[in-house]
Every structure is written in structure tokens, then in C-alpha cells.
Amino acid sequence: MEQSQNFVRWFRDSTPYINAFRGRTFVVTFGGELLAEDQFAHLLEDLVLLNSLGVRLVLVHGARPQIEARLKLSKIKMHYEDGLRITDAQSLICVKEAIGSVRVEIEAQLSMGLKNSPMAGADIRVVSGNFVTAQPLGVHDGIDYQHTGEVRRIDAEAIEEQLDMGAIVLLSPLGYSPTGEIFNLSAEDVATVTAVDLAADKIISLIDGPGIFNDADELIHQLPLSQAQKLVPNQKNITKPTAKSLSSSLYACENGVRRAHLIDRHLDGALLMELFTRDGVGTLINTDPYEAIEEATIDDVGGILELIEPLETDGIMVRRSRELLEAEINQFTVIKRDNSIIACAALYPYEKEKVGEIACFAVHQNYRKEGRGDRLLEHMEKVAKDCCLNQIFVLTTRTAHWFAEREFKAGTLEALPVEKQLLYNYQRGSKVF
Numbered sequence: 427m428e429q430s431q432n433f434v435r436w437f438r439d440s441t442p443y444i445n446a447f448r449g450r451t452f453v454v455t456f457g458g459e460l461l462a463e464d465q466f467a468h469l470l471e472d473l474v475l476l477n478s479l480g481v482r483l484v485l486v487h488g489a490r491p492q493i494e495a496r497l498k499l500s501k502i503k504m505h506y507e508d509g510l511r512i513t514d515a516q517s518l519i520c521v522k523e524a525i526g527s528v529r530v531e532i533e534a535q536l537s538m539g540l541k542n543s544p545m546a547g548a549d550i551r552v553v554s555g556n557f558v559t560a561q562p563l564g565v566h567d568g569i570d571y572q573h574t575g576e577v578r579r580i581d582a583e584a585i586e587e588q589l590d591m592g593a594i595v596l597l598s599p600l601g602y603s604p605t606g607e608i609f610n611l612s613a614e615d616v617a618t619v620t621a622v623d624l625a626a627d628k629i630i631s632l633i634d635g636p637g638i639f640n641d642a643d644e645l646i647h648q649l650p651l652s653q654a655q656k657l658v659p660n661q662k663n664i665t666k667p668t669a670k671s672l673s674s675s676l677y678a679c680e681n682g683v684r685r686a687h688l689i690d691r692h693l694d695g696a697l698l699m700e701l702f703t704r705d706g707v708g709t710l711i712n713t714d715p716y717e718a719i720e721e722a723t724i725d726d727v728g729g730i731l732e733l734i735e736p737l738e739t740d741g742i743m744v745r746r747s748r749e750l751l752e753a754e755i756n757q758f759t760v761i762k763r764d765n766s767i768i769a770c771a772a773l774y775p776y777e778k779e780k781v782g783e784i785a786c787f788a789v790h791q792n793y794r795k796e797g798r799g800d801r802l803l804e805h806m807e808k809v810a811k812d813c814c815l816n817q818i819f820v821l822t823t824r825t826a827h828w829f830a831e832r833e834f835k836a837g838t839l840e841a842l843p844v845e846k847q848l849l850y851n852y853q854r855g856s857k858v859f
Contacts, residue, residue: 440702442765447701448480451589451624455617456632457488457667458528460691469632470535472697473594474550482589484620486597487532488613492524509666510563513573513610521573521610525598529554532596551593557581558616560601560609575601575609577616582623618674622681629678630700631671632691637709638664638672647705651679654711679713686711704766719805722758722770727751729767730758734788742824743786744854758786759805761798768793771806775813776843782815783846787825803832821856834859 454473460466477483493511497504497520505512513521533552560575578601588595597620599613614631621629638646638657649657654676664672668688675686689696689708700706710716722730730751737743751758754772761769769789775782784806789799810818819837820829830836837858839847850856 436703439704443702444479446765447476449482450627451482451484452476452628452630453484453486453617453621453624453626454630454632454697455486455488455613455671456691457613457634458490458492458524459488459634460632461487461528461531462491463692465692465694467535468694469691469697470532472695474536475698476701477550477592477594484585484589484595484597484624484626485532486599486613486617486620487528488599489521489525489528492528493521496520496524507569507571508566509670510571510574510612511610512569512571515573518573518608518610522600522608525600529596529598536594536596551591552596553588553593554596554598555584556602557585557595557597558601558611560603560611562603562607562609573607573609575603575611577601577611577619578603580620580623582620585620585624612670614670614674618678621678621683626678626683628685628687629675629683630687630689630697631675632696633668633671633688634665634691635668636690636693636707637688646709648710648712648716650716651676651711651713654679675711679711684712684714704764717761717763717768719759719761719802722755722760724752724755726758726760726767727755730760730770730786733767733770733790734786736791737788743788744851746786759802759809761789761802763793769798769802771802773806773809773813773818775810775815776845779843780815781817781819781843782810782813784810784818784820787820799828800832820859821850822859823854823856826857826859829859 456469460469473483473485494504497517500516500520502516502520504517505514511517533554536550536552558580559578561578563571563574563576565571585595597616599611599616601609601611601616603609617629617631620626636645638649638654640646654672671688675688679686687700687706687708687710689700689706693699693707696707700708700710727748731746731748734743734746738745757772757774759771759773760767771787772785773782774785784803787799787802787806789802807818819842820834822829839850839858842850842858
């Protein structure tokens with residue numbers, strides 16, 4: 427029963443994301459290493475689920491290990507310069523064989539519709555094609571990269587047409603020139619340029635690790651673009667592929683993509699957990715406000731009620747009806763994290779006495795001890811100053827020390843405005859600060 431209740435709770439919590447993602451374009455990129463792992467089949471099932479929920483998907487696959495295996499089998503020596511493969515005519519044959527094999531394997535698995543499987547009846551249509559126009563990388567520092575190329579442009583219009591028809595578009599790290607030449611490309615570059623040209627809502631990179639870590643070796647779940655740009659040059663103990671994915675994510679966000687996700691390819695269900703839970707399991711780089719302090723609106727009443735209900739049940743906070751909240755919503759300020767309310771507070775001014783009461787001050791239990799209470803209090807103090815109030819007070823039964831630590835002084839009932847004195851609940855016995 428507990429497991430069922432957890433599922434119901436998660437499913438309900440995911441509803442806002444389901445609604446928000448419908449009709450959105452996601453570019454998902456992963457290396458060829460993933461095809462050899464058990465998680466790959468589950469990943470494809472999760473991608474099919476996203477497609478069935480109305481997400482427009484572009485998949486970009488890599489093929490590095492498959493290419494290296496074919497080169498080794500053909501006894502062709504591999505040449506790399508600055509992390510890029512030098513693709514000569516012989517190597518190109520192996521590149522085409524390996525990438526073609528990987529693409530066909532992905533298409534085959536996405537076409538499965540076995541009964542009693544997660545993909546039963548999915549009827550997924552996968553489209554590949556010459557959507558990528560490439561050009562030679564050329565000669566750098568005296569080194570001719572031959573058939574190694576870079577993306578020149580993406581046929582965004584053709585891709586959009588396929589997405590509009592409900593198809594999943596599958597792109598390979600191969601590009602074609604107007605003269606009919608074939609070039610070996612970087613999957614990260616294909617994914618990045620595609621995301622930018624499509625004005626995608628997300629670019630999602632499945633990497634060899636949980637994400638990006640801070641100096642204390644803690645996973646960073648969310649990074650505004652401005653902070654991520656400062657962080658990149660100082661990253662230590664990061665693999666070259668992850669560094670490449672990180673740089674690609676930054677480029678995408680700097681050029682119009684709203685959000686970039688770096689998630690662990692080894693974690694089963696990581697894609698769903700990243701997209702359908704508030705904090706995710708990887709690192710999110712965002713250009714839009716992921717967490718912000720805002721004035722509350724009538725649409726926030728439900729979220730505030732959900733936030734304060736446990737505190738009301740425990741007797742920490744006075745019960746407020748929906749009708750009362752709707753009437754007083756203009757007094758409220760909220761902290762929203764990905765459009766979910768995780769903290770709130772209200773300011774009730776007594777203009778005659780030039781004082782104000784901070785009330786209904788609450789932070790969700792999962793987001794405490796991270797400075798949000800201080801940020802919210804500082805904001806409420808600024809609001810009070812903007813209202814030309816000289817003093818603020820709170821009534822509290824359980825958080826006296828918290829306010830005392832923030833320079834609130836113990837007061838008396840007589841020090842409150844007369845109007846508030848008349849409403850004081852002697853049964854609760856709240857302390858005045």
C-alpha cells in the first residue's frame with residue numbers, strides 16, 4: 427500500500443511537467459557506449475513514453491566505440507589530434523559502416539512492439555535522413571583532418587515537418603556536403619547546432635557520471651547560465667567527454683536553448699527522474715528563472731494551501747481557508763522552484779502605526795537549511811521598507827529562536843497595534859518578536 431501511495435503521489439506531482447512538456451522540442455544526445463549497456467533498452471522505452479506524452483524528440487547518437495572496433499578489426503591505425511579523430515579515406519569506410527550499424531540498431535529497437543512490454547502498441551515512427559549539411563574541418567596547425575568535418579547547417583524546416591507529424595527524428599554524426607562528400611562529425615556538435623537551430627526547449631546529454639560537482643564534491647542540481655559560465659574553467663576531475671558535453675550545453679543555452687540537462691547514462695530511469703521530479707538527478711543549466719521570489723497571484727492559492735497544510739495539521743500555523751487566502755493573496759510573496767511553490771510569507775501593514783506583521787512564513791521541509799528562509803525574510807523586509815513601514819513584527823509558537831537569531835527582539839502584546847491586540851489568540855499563546 428505504501429508503494430502504491432508513493433506512486434500515486436509521484437504521478438500527481440508529475441502532472442504539471444506532463445502539461446508543460448506537451449508540444450515541446452527536446453534534443454537528446456548519447457554516446458555509442460550506451461548501446462552496449464543494459465540501460466539502453468530502458469532508455470528507449472522512456473523516450474517512447476515521452477513521445478506518447480506529446481514531446482517532440484530529436485535523438486542524436488554517437489558511435490565512437492563502434493568506429494574504434496571496426497578500425498581495429500580492419501587493422502587501421504587511429505589518429506587523434508586535440509581530441510578529434512583524423513578521418514582518412516580508409517577510416518571513413520569504417521566510420522560509415524559503424525554509424526550505419528548503430529543507426530539501424532536504434533531504429534530496430536524503437537520499432538519493437540512486443541505484447542506485455544512497455545513498447546506494446548507504441549507504433550513509433552523513426553525518421554533519419556540527410557538533415558545535416560557539413561563542411562571539412564580543414565587544416566589546423568598544419569594538420570589536415572581530411573574527412574573529419576563540422577556542421578555547416580541543419581535542415582530545421584524538414585526536421586520540424588517530421589516532428590509535426592509525430593515522428594522521432596534520429597540524427598547520426600555524419601554530414602553531407604553539397605558536392606556529395608561525407609564527413610565524420612562530433613555527435614555533441616550535431617546535437618548542439620540542432621538544438622539551437624530548432625530553438626529547442628531542452629538539450630539533454632546522457633554522460634558518464636551524475637553531473638557537475640562543486641568544490642565540496644557535491645552534485646550541483648541546478649545552475650543559472652551565468653554561474654555555469656564561471657564554473658567551467660575551474661572544473662577539476664572531469665572527463666573530456668563530460669567537459670565536451672558541458673561546453674556544448676553552455677553554447678546551446680547562450681544561443682537560445684532554455685535549458686540543458688546533464689544526466690547519468692548508467693542510472694536506470696534517470697531521464698524520467700530528471701524531467702518529472704522537482705530537483706531531478708543530474709545537473710540542470712537554465713537561462714530562465716528556475717527559482718525566483720515573486721508576488722503571489724490568485725493562481726498560487728492552491729500551492730500555498732498545499733505548502734502550509736502540514737504546518738496547520740501540526741498546530742504550528744493558524745488554519746487559513748481557501749476563501750481567506752483568495753481575499754488576502756495580494757499580501758503574499760512566494761518562492762517558486764520550477765513553477766512549484768516551496769516557500770511563502772505574507773505582510774500585513776498597519777499604516778496608522780507604520781508597522782507591519784509578517785505572517786504565514788513557511789518553507790517546504792525539503793528545502794530548509796539552504797538559505798531560502800533568509801532570502802525570503804530579507805525580501806519581506808524590503809517590501810516593508812517600500813511600504814514606508816518603520817517596524818515589523820511576528821507572532822510565533824515554534825520558531826522564536828530562528829527570528830531571534832535574525833535580530834528580532836522579544837516584545838509584548840501591548841506593543842502591537844490595537845487592532846492586532848483585539849485579534850490575539852490567548853489559547854495559542856504566541857510569542858511576540
